[in-house]
Amino acid sequence: MELPKLDPLAALDLLQQADHPYFYWEKQSQRTAIAATEPLLHLQIDGTQRFTQAQHFICTSLVDTVSAGALHLPFAGAHFFCSFTFFDHTNQEQAFFPAASVFLPRWQVACVQDQAVLVANAVIDTDTVLEPLARNIWERWQLLQTPRRCPSPRSQASQFYPQLTNADAFTTAVADTLGLIKANKLQKLVLAHTLDVKTPQPLDLCHALGTLRERYPECYVFAVSNGQGQSFIGASPERLIELHDHHLVTDALAGSAPRGLSHEEDQALGNQLLSSKKDGHEHRVVLDFIRDSLWELGITPQVTSLPHLLQLPNIQHLRTLITAEVPQHLHLLEILAALHPTPAVAGMSREVAQQQIHKQETFERHLYAAPLGWIDYQGNGEFTVGIRSALINGSQARLYAGAGIVAGSDPQRELAEIQLKLHTLLDALL
Numbered sequence: 183m184e185l186p187k188l189d190p191l192a193a194l195d196l197l198q199q200a201d202h203p204y205f206y207w208e209k210q211s212q213r214t215a216i217a218a219t220e221p222l223l224h225l226q227i228d229g230t231q232r233f234t235q236a237q238h239f240i241c242t243s244l245v246d247t248v249s250a251g252a253l254h255l256p257f258a259g260a261h262f263f264c265s266f267t268f269f270d271h272t273n274q275e276q277a278f279f280p281a282a283s284v285f286l287p288r289w290q291v292a293c294v295q296d297q298a299v300l301v302a303n304a305v306i307d308t309d310t311v312l313e314p315l316a317r318n319i320w321e322r323w324q325l326l327q328t329p330r331r332c333p334s335p336r337s338q339a340s341q342f343y344p345q346l347t348n349a350d351a352f353t354t355a356v357a358d359t360l361g362l363i364k365a366n367k368l369q370k371l372v373l374a375h376t377l378d379v380k381t382p383q384p385l386d387l388c389h390a391l392g393t394l395r396e397r398y399p400e401c402y403v404f405a406v407s408n409g410q411g412q413s414f415i416g417a418s419p420e421r422l423i424e425l426h427d428h429h430l431v432t433d434a435l436a437g438s439a440p441r442g443l444s445h446e447e448d449q450a451l452g453n454q455l456l457s458s459k460k461d462g463h464e465h466r467v468v469l470d471f472i473r474d475s476l477w478e479l480g481i482t483p484q485v486t487s488l489p490h491l492l493q494l495p496n497i498q499h500l501r502t503l504i505t506a507e508v509p510q511h512l513h514l515l516e517i518l519a520a521l522h523p524t525p526a527v528a529g530m531s532r533e534v535a536q537q538q539i540h541k542q543e544t545f546e547r548h549l550y551a552a553p554l555g556w557i558d559y560q561g562n563g564e565f566t567v568g569i570r571s572a573l574i575n576g577s578q579a580r581l582y583a584g585a586g587i588v589a590g591s592d593p594q595r596e597l598a599e600i601q602l603k604l605h606t607l608l609d610a611l612l
């Protein structure tokens with residue numbers, strides 16, 4: 183059903199309930215946002231078969247789905263909202279999120295350009311009394327007619343920046359990794375670091391999301407809540423998969439430099455990044471992996487750009503675009519299973535890198551550096567990688583950032599890169 187134009191964050195604020203999971207997704211530069219609340223059908227699983235089981239869940243749920251209403255509107259019809267953890271298995275004691283979560287929401291509000299659309303899903307069987315069901319949907323639709331104001335974003339960055347307390351542990355891990363690279367045990371490793379912050383008041387997520395979407399219009403701004411008090415939010419520059427009418431777009435994103443304070447300094451830093459041998463190698467490992475993985479799936483990848491700069495307010499990256507036509511029989515989640523984790527967030531070889539991450543990192547990655555996104559009833563969908571992100575638990579936040587280590591990396595520079603990346607969430611939360 184069509185709705186009057188509304189702020190999607192205000193829709194989230196209105197529809198979310200503390201004890202129900204929700205999913206929020208926005209790309210300001212495309213003026214697209216989706217808020218999905220109250221899982222109606224929900225799969226939550228752990229294990230190596232998680233992508234296959236998620237695909238099966240979506241396909242079987244769709245068999246008995248009937249769509250009605252204004253199906254020509256953007257984001258009409260059934261959509262499934264998915265989040266995965268970095269590893270196939272979660273540590274049960276500390277698992278805030280299952281290794282795979284896929285849900286069909288009761289309520290979904292999507293905003294595209296100036297259009298807003300409500301999708302209401304309901305389970306209907308022979309015992310369902312239709313009138314209260316229809317009334318409930320009608321009431322929600324009416325509720326969403328009332329214009330709502332959204333919290334205004336933070337006007338300027340906070341001056342308070344906590345220092346990393348265990349920076350030495352990170353630089354030592356980088357030095358150890360360089361030793362392994364020299365000994366040819368692996369080519370690349372992405373090591374992450376966390377920063378814990380605590381605020382006097384519970385963190386205001388709508389406010390933080392408002393700030394993130396304003397500062398990072400090129401990024402995917404997201405929030406995933408588990409309905410038990412924890413949420414994972416972020417502003418990620420990394421597109422893992424965009425699939426529309428069997429046309430695939432994915433990014434190789436790796437290699438970073440700071441932004442300059444003046445135009446000249448900024449250009450010089452950008453040019454250095456474009457010509458850096460070390461960053462070029464770090465980037466190529468990702469590009470080659472994505473290309474090879476697509477070939478193995480029977481997809482012919484086209485590299486449609488040279489490595490170019492993706493400039494964000496706090497950092498700049500090397501990015502290459504890859505496109506492909508995907509055979510009809512391949513499901514988006516099969517491609518996702520092959521690509522995750524790319525060497526932009528794990529390393530090369532993937533197996534050794536994952537072992538090293540387990541060994542060297544002293545914290546759980548949870549949803550950090552893992553795929554999250556949506557799939558519609560026609561098999562179209564979009565997934566980002568949950569980087570530049572934080573796990574929020576009341577008034578506590580754990581911020582994550584990682585850096586790719588290759589031959590030629592310098593521990594202090596990698597630490598400085600981590601600090602730059604942590605600013606994405608620090609600035610929005612504090």
Ligand SMILES: C=C(O[C@H]1C=CC=C(C(=O)O)[C@@H]1O)C(=O)O
Binds near residue numbers: 569585
């Ligand atoms: C792993 C992260 O960034 C990746 C994406 C872009 C550039 C990266 C780099 O230059 O190291 C990382 O591969 C992160 O932000 O936590």
